[in-house]
Amino acid sequence: MSLEKDFIITIQHHSGIINSICGNYFPKSDDFKDARQDVILQLWRSFPTFRGGSKISTWIYKVALNTILAKRKKDYKLGANEPISQAHLDQISSGADLTMDDIQEFSWLISKLDDCDKAIVMLLMEGYLNKEIAVILDLTATSISTRVNRLKHKLKNRYLNEYH
Numbered sequence: 544m545s546l547e548k549d550f551i552i553t554i555q556h557h558s559g560i561i562n563s564i565c566g567n568y569f570p571k572s573d574d575f576k577d578a579r580q581d582v583i584l585q586l587w588r589s590f591p592t593f594r595g596g597s598k599i600s601t602w603i604y605k606v607a608l609n610t611i612l613a614k615r616k617k618d619y620k621l622g623a624n625e626p627i628s629q630a631h632l633d634q635i636s637s638g639a640d641l642t643m644d645d646i647q648e649f650s651w652l653i654s655k656l657d658d659c660d661k662a663i664v665m666l667l668m669e670g671y672l673n674k675e676i677a678v679i680l681d682l683t684a685t686s687i688s689t690r691v692n693r694l695k696h697k698l699k700n701r702y703l704n705e706y707h
Contacts, residue, residue, distance in 0.1 A: 546590070546591065548592075550586075550587060550590050553599060553603075554583060554667065556585065557599065557600055557603050559658075560600060560603050560604060560607065561579060561582050561583065561586075561603065561607055562579065563597060563665070563669075564604070564607045564608060564611055564665070565579045565582060565607075566584070567661060567665055568611050568614075568615055568658070568661070569611075574607065576643065577622040578611060578614060580612075581610055581611075581614055581663050582606070582607045582610045582611065585606055585607075585609075585610040586603065586606050587609070589606050597675075597678060601671075601675055601678065601679060604666065604671075604679045605678065605679040605680075605681075608679060608680065609681075612658050612659070612662070615658050616658075639696075648702065648705075651703050651705075652698050652702060652705075655701065656694070656697075659680065659690075660690065660694055662679075662680060662693060663680070663690055663691065663694065666679060666680075667691065673687040673688050675685075
């Protein structure tokens with residue numbers, strides 16, 4: 544199979560990851576489309592260098608998040624900063640015993656986090672382990688563990704202050 548066909552199949556198979564990341568950071572349709580295009584372009588540029596040292600989904604998360612975080616940093620400097628969308632939360636909550644109010648509250652709480660913390664929460668919700676998150680975000684596993692503990696406390700305190 545050719546490199547192009549392998550890439551297209553990989554993108555089709557993992558489009559949910561790409562859409563989820565882009566939707567979390569760029570909820571507006573046009574911004575989402577631009578971000579998605581940027582991620583796919585960067586994945587294409589990086590595809591020949593993927594050696595299989597990790598799962599392809601882990602590699603896609605890493606490339607996509609690095610691309611999105613760089614884009615967000617650039618946009619922030621230009622004054623265009625968007626909150627996390629709720630679209631992804633509907634996928635996450637499927638099968639869970641959460642009410643729409645719970646989802647909206649959680650979405651609002653997540654929207655107040657910085658970009659790196661949003662990425663950590665998103666990856667945790669996707670089932671990634673701290674070690675895997677560390678690889679994706681180029682941080683240490685200890686740093687991720689510390690951040691996760693702080694995030695739990697931060698989210699809990701914000702929830703209690705805002706909703707109770």
